[in-house]
Amino acid sequence: MRVQLLHLFWNESRKRRKKTSLITFAIAWGALSLLLMMSFGRGLSNAASVNFKGLSNTIIMVSRGQTSKPYQGLPRARRIHIHLEDLELLKRQIPGIVMISPEANNSHNISYRGKETNRSINGVYPCFGEMRSQIPEAGGRFINDLDQENARRVAFIGWSVAKELFGDGDPVGKDIRIERTPFTVVGVLKKKQQGSTYQGPDSETVYIPFSTFCQIDFQRFLDRIHIRPADPREALFMENQVRRVLGRKYRFADDDAYAVNFWNTIRDYETGAKIFKGIEIFLTIMGGLTMLIGAVGVTNLMYAIAKERTREIGIKMALGARRQHIVQQFFLETFAIFFKGTLWGALLAFDIVGLVNRIPIGYEDYGIKSYFMRPIFSFDILLIFLAVLCALVFVSGIFPALRASRQNPIVALRYE
Amino acid sequence: MIEFRNISKVYKMGEVEFVALKGVFITVQKGDFISIMGPSGSGKSTLMNIIGCLDTPTEGSYYLDGENVSGLTFDQLSTIRNRKVGFVFQNFNLLPYATAFENIELPMLFNGKKGSERKRRVDELLDMVGLSPWARHRPTEMSGGQQQRVAIARALAMDPPIILADEPTGNLDSKSGHEIMDIFSRLWNGGRTILMVTHDPAIASYSKSTIRLLDGAVQENGAAH
Numbered sequence: 087m088r089v090q091l092l093h094l095f096w097n098e099s100r101k102r103r104k105k106t107s108l109i110t111f112a113i114a115w116g117a118l119s120l121l122l123m124m125s126f127g128r129g130l131s132n133a134a135s136v137n138f139k140g141l142s143n144t145i146i147m148v149s150r151g152q153t154s155k156p157y158q159g160l161p162r163a164r165r166i167h168i169h170l171e172d173l174e175l176l177k178r179q180i181p182g183i184v185m186i187s188p189e190a191n192n193s194h195n196i197s198y199r200g201k202e203t204n205r206s207i208n209g210v211y212p213c214f215g216e217m218r219s220q221i222p223e224a225g226g227r228f229i230n231d232l233d234q235e236n237a238r239r240v241a242f243i244g245w246s247v248a249k250e251l252f253g254d255g256d257p258v259g260k261d262i263r264i265e266r267t268p269f270t271v272v273g274v275l276k277k278k279q280q281g282s283t284y285q286g287p288d289s290e291t292v293y294i295p296f297s298t299f300c301q302i303d304f305q306r307f308l309d310r311i312h313i314r315p316a317d318p319r320e321a322l323f324m325e326n327q328v329r330r331v332l333g334r335k336y337r338f339a340d341d342d343a344y345a346v347n348f349w350n351t352i353r354d355y356e357t358g359a360k361i362f363k364g365i366e367i368f369l370t371i372m373g374g375l376t377m378l379i380g381a382v383g384v385t386n387l388m389y390a391i392a393k394e395r396t397r398e399i400g401i402k403m404a405l406g407a408r409r410q411h412i413v414q415q416f417f418l419e420t421f422a423i424f425f426k427g428t429l430w431g432a433l434l435a436f437d438i439v440g441l442v443n444r445i446p447i448g449y450e451d452y453g454i455k456s457y458f459m460r461p462i463f464s465f466d467i468l469l470i471f472l473a474v475l476c477a478l479v480f481v482s483g484i485f486p487a488l489r490a491s492r493q494n495p496i497v498a499l500r501y502e
Numbered sequence: 503m504i505e506f507r508n509i510s511k512v513y514k515m516g517e518v519e520f521v522a523l524k525g526v527f528i529t530v531q532k533g534d535f536i537s538i539m540g541p542s543g544s545g546k547s548t549l550m551n552i553i554g555c556l557d558t559p560t561e562g563s564y565y566l567d568g569e570n571v572s573g574l575t576f577d578q579l580s581t582i583r584n585r586k587v588g589f590v591f592q593n594f595n596l597l598p599y600a601t602a603f604e605n606i607e608l609p610m611l612f613n614g615k616k617g618s619e620r621k622r623r624v625d626e627l628l629d630m631v632g633l634s635p636w637a638r639h640r641p642t643e644m645s646g647g648q649q650q651r652v653a654i655a656r657a658l659a660m661d662p663p664i665i666l667a668d669e670p671t672g673n674l675d676s677k678s679g680h681e682i683m684d685i686f687s688r689l690w691n692g693g694r695t696i697l698m699v700t701h702d703p704a705i706a707s708y709s710k711s712t713i714r715l716l717d718g719a720v721q722e723n724g725a726a727h
């Protein structure tokens with residue numbers, strides 16, 4: 087586009103501000119809708135993802151169950167418990183396991199300098215920390231291999247346990263008592279969103295080495311085993327392998343879905359992600375349709391402008407305007423209306439998203455707020471928005487522009 | 503410079519055909535000043551439109567500067583209109599929202615001339631038609647005579663060899679009309695070729711010769727004044 091024609095366009099568009107203001111508003115509204123829909127949709131997906139990851143999206147959890155069908159002469163409804171030695175069996179027989187940890191828990195009295203409470207005490211291996219997103223606050227750590235090897239009396243505590251026993255003080259290095267046995271706090275769980283739990287949120291739990299747990303609370307069975315497969319794409323395959331290995335040992339059918347219970351966080355996460363992606367796409371389409379209504383308005387306006395300016399176009403053609411000059415001018419005008427509307431819409435959308443993100447949400451708040459109040463703008467949202475915008479500018483500009491440029495100059499010059 | 507060889511123009515309106523020009527032969531030399539006269543519907547405007555490349559003939563060949571332009575595309579004709587022809591209309595046809603300056607620079611915008619060049623040329627033309635103080639005024643703030651002078655300046659912007667004027671004094675009082683004709687005379691003396699449609703014999707008397715049309719055919723060609 088030549089600078090000279092921009093200059094011409096500017097001269098002409100000055101005259102039409104009033105006529106375009108309503109339609110500019112429609113475009114602003116459309117752009118606002120589209121951006122907010124995309125941003126809130128992405129926020130929703132993201133919140134779901136964060137909440138998922140608060141538990142884990144990389145592991146399979148196995149816990150005890152009850153057989154649902156007879157097998158090899160054994161009746162149905164037999165209880166199947168899992169044991170510590172099953173870990174070795176699974177590791178030996180299934181090569182795709184990269185991490186595995188037992189978990190056993192019980193509710194115990196814990197205290198620090200006169201403050202007392204009852205909390206779930208969980209015995210786990212060090213790799214549990216990584217598998218279950220147990221990230222320590224600065225200055226602390228999760229249970230390590232030496233702790234497990236030497237059955238050290240150390241504890242990693244959730245932040246609400248820390249708050250209850252220590253207030254605002256730093257618990258790391260302090261000794262708490264679990265049923266009168268002293269334990270040194272080695273780390274506090276960093277705050278995180280956790281969308282799902284199996285025995286209460288991690289923030290209210292105390293983790294100690296599994297070896298130590300066995301000394302204070304003897305249990306014959308494990309509550310669950312946590313397994314991380316090397317390849318997350320093989321999550322379902324691994325689930326079936328685990329069922330088969332345990333089935334051979336405890337004698338239940340390969341296809342008995344209730345003999346041991348699985349919580350496959352990898353598959354749940356994938357399914358959830360697809361659902362939320364679907365919602366996101368749906369919202370984007372709704373926003374796009376709102377903007378399309380504005381674009382139809384622009385097309386109408388441009389047709390009206392083309393008609394109103396018939397004579398003017400005739401004059402320009404007589405003075406040597408080529409068809410492309412007329413087309414370019416109409417396109418430029420269409421673009422200008424969109425640009426102005428979009429600018430307003432986008433600024434408002436950015437402001438709204440900024441303001442909504444200032445609304446505080448507690449880490450224990452897993453309600454609707456945590457899903458809907460964290461809209462996000464990202465580069466790909468911007469790209470999608472720009473692509474929609476360009477398509478709409480093109481579609482709403484091309485037909486009026488072509489009609490204007492294809493007029494017969496003689497007829498146009500006679501137009502009253 | 504302008505040569506019509508057996509030019510015919512037929513307009514079709516549905517089933518009905520209207521013959522606007524039939525078998526017209528015209529030759530215009532460089533530096534001619536010709537009036538085109540004739541009653542309404544005699545084909546004057548069609549003739550002017552074809553000469554000005556706004557329209558194309560149904561039959562025959564039109565040579566402009568030795569080039570056959572009858573078969574050119576719209577954009578090729580646009581370029582010719584821009585460079586070789588300057589139009590002056592009865593109703594001025596200025597863009598109402600643009601100032602005199604902006605109206606005059608319009609043909610140069612379509613040609614991609616630079617800003618400084620445009621400004622120099624527009625100032626020169628405004629000076630020539632005696633409207634330098636009116637550069638920033640819009641057509642609605644000017645008299646008819648002034649508007650027509652702006653239109654003449656605009657027609658001259660690209661320095662075209664041919665000026666086509668369609669009843670340039672038709673909407674003006676006689677004093678303004680004669681002022682306009684004085685400008686045309688000066689342009690003619692400066693070597694430009696001028697073709698002018700008029701009803702007014704007094705205006706026609708400024709020209710060197712006259713072509714008379716009747717029912718789409720040339721009735722009289724070259725009557726000298």
